[in-house]
Amino acid sequence: MDTFYKLGPDSLPMEEVPKGTFSAAKVIPSQVFPGTQHTYYVYVPA
Numbered sequence: 001m002d003t004f005y006k007l008g009p010d011s012l013p014m015e016e017v018p019k020g021t022f023s024a025a026k027v028i029p030s031q032v033f034p035g036t037q038h039t040y041y042v043y044v045p046a
Helices: none
Strands: 026-029 037-040
16 A cells, blocks of 8 residues: 555546456567566557
């Protein structure tokens, strides 16, 4: 929990708002830091 920033009511899930989906995890090797990798997801709105 972040003690410095409190989420407002607009940051909470709402029943009337359609939910999107996240892609499967994508992993790519770093070209800047050899031997490390980046994992990312893509959010697709409804």
